[in-house]
Amino acid sequence: MAQVVRIGLIGSGFVSNFYMQGLQDVAGHEVRVVASPNAERCEAFAKRWGIPEWTTDVDGTIKRGDLDLIILGVPNFVHAELAIKCAQAGKNVVCTKPLARNKQEAKQMLDAVKAAGILHGYAETEVFSPAVMKAREFIERGSIGKVLMVRSREAHAGPHADWFWKKALAGGGALLDMGCHMVEAARYFIGKDNPIVEVLAWGDRLMHHDRTDAEDNAVLLMRFEGGQLAIAETSWTARGGLDLRNEVYGTDGAIFTDVTRETGIRVFALKGAGYIVEKGELDIGWLIPPIEEAWVYGYREEMKHFVECVAQNKMPRETFEDGYIVNCVLDAAYRSMETKRWEKVEY
Template sequence: MVRIGMLGSGFVADFYMDGLRDVPGTEVVANYSRSEERANEFGRRHGVARQYTTMEDLCADREVEMVVIGLPNHLHLPAVRAAAAERKAIVCTKPLARNGHEAADMVNLARDAGVMHAYAETEVFSPDVMRARQMIESGAIGDVLTVRAREAHSGPHAQHFWDAETAGGGALLDMGCHTVEAARYFFGKEHRIKDVFAWGATMVHNDRTTGEDNAVLLLRLEDGRTSLTEASWTAKGGMELRNEIYGTMGRIVTDTSSTRLRAFIQQPAGYLMEKADAEVGWVFPIPDEARVYGYHEEMRHFVDCFVKGEQPREDFIDGYIVNSVLDAAYKSMKSGHWEAVHIDTKVADG
């Protein structure tokens, strides 16, 4: 039995609990929130035995073997520091950190502690995206030439996302982290990202954030191939999670948030999907949403790696590289030029 401590009691922590539901041999034995009331409510709802109001106390719990971090971006580094100090295996939500410097610190903390570190980038564990990668590996579309991705919704659900200084960025950090890692997954991680060109602006939510609510990112590999990202916090009508992969012999399109279930309703039916903008009229619920988004597969993989003493296929080094790419993108937003992606080989290669 792998015993897990959950750091967080919000939206993403609920998704992680759902993701762990069908992973055999696991039990969440403790959860944390700064608010005692929220910690207790989360524990009651999910049947968790113990609640803590400091990260350090949860990480010191002798029964906890693996810590899952589902906290706001500015708390990821302190959470990793607390978990590493107690030699706990660590799973951290996306983005790994607010910037490459923080991410590098997190890599080094986990590496120095000698613990498993997993980067919970759900996009590359979505069954749709994993199947697309399998098709690429089979040679079905020949050599991958370009990737185009769009991640969009009408805006974050939690207030901390809107504080760009505390969060580390706006829509590009929040959603571009998905698409950058998906591009690496489709092209193959052995192909290094050379440089990026980016644009971002606050087009709608000027009253809520100083961060960009729309952004475009063009990244270029060393061999010249490119990936294009559109990220938006102003798109009405629910989540958009799409990838288009173009090869020399075909193309693949994933549309993770699309669903075969649709309904016209005149009374609300409860929760429908993440970032749904309507409760009545035509609605498009997503059955088993956590599985569709990749939470089940990533949690199964991370637990399996922990049991076997292996490092996951997505770890903090991947998160560090993504943060470094996005650092260059924010620099490009200001300069209006292509900006090189700088990767510290001591961090990336150990």
């Protein structure tokens, strides 16, 4: 790529660190500035990653004329506000998952980027995970025949930041937090031209009664127009670190992905081993470290894709429209939790 894509990163927390890990091996870009309301953390983040500029002026960063792309690595409750500001400033924008807290916010974001005519990317890591993309290759070859059912699971012992636990700020609990990955994975495996038409969901607070007013466990069933079924299991009460798996069943075969429990390496440590894995609870005993965590989760591949799309002025394969569809599905799921029956997805 001849063009160097000039990036402004908004946010200096958990997901922004993963974005920087993902960008490390991506050619044709430079992160010129990181902006965050927390001055101390923002300065430390810039120093850690060698970013030449840091600031607490988020709005000013969005309006800068020397940036080609804004990446939003921020909490759910500011996604809509900041994405709309990017659109109004004419800035290409990538937003972390979930796109919004609900489909109303997501629709406002989608309308804004469409009206502005900018490039918009939905940073859904799961469908950029190398294992998941390889699974899709086998599906496209016809290796397992017609896909009939998808089962996905994401579980850990709970979120890393306080705002995640507050339903009003996050938009939901475990289902919104992790179910968004599984909704898009199901669409990726089964086909986006085959919409999810109805859902049945269960969710409850099984453990974290004093910490959250949202569900800490949920199960979601999704029926597609073509008759296929997808099952999503999410949990904030699963001990032992992140558990991230997919099972794809077809008429002529099956595919399994597991990037956190089948990593190709095992370590037994009597002394503290330090950081092992996202949401890891222990650093002694038997450990299962992922190899190049940002890569296996999909951060590197998605960042590479978004940088290339901006350089080539083409729309990414995951856009705000995909994020909006996911929010529509999850809104129906939350209705189903209340009604305890199948609910139609209203797009």
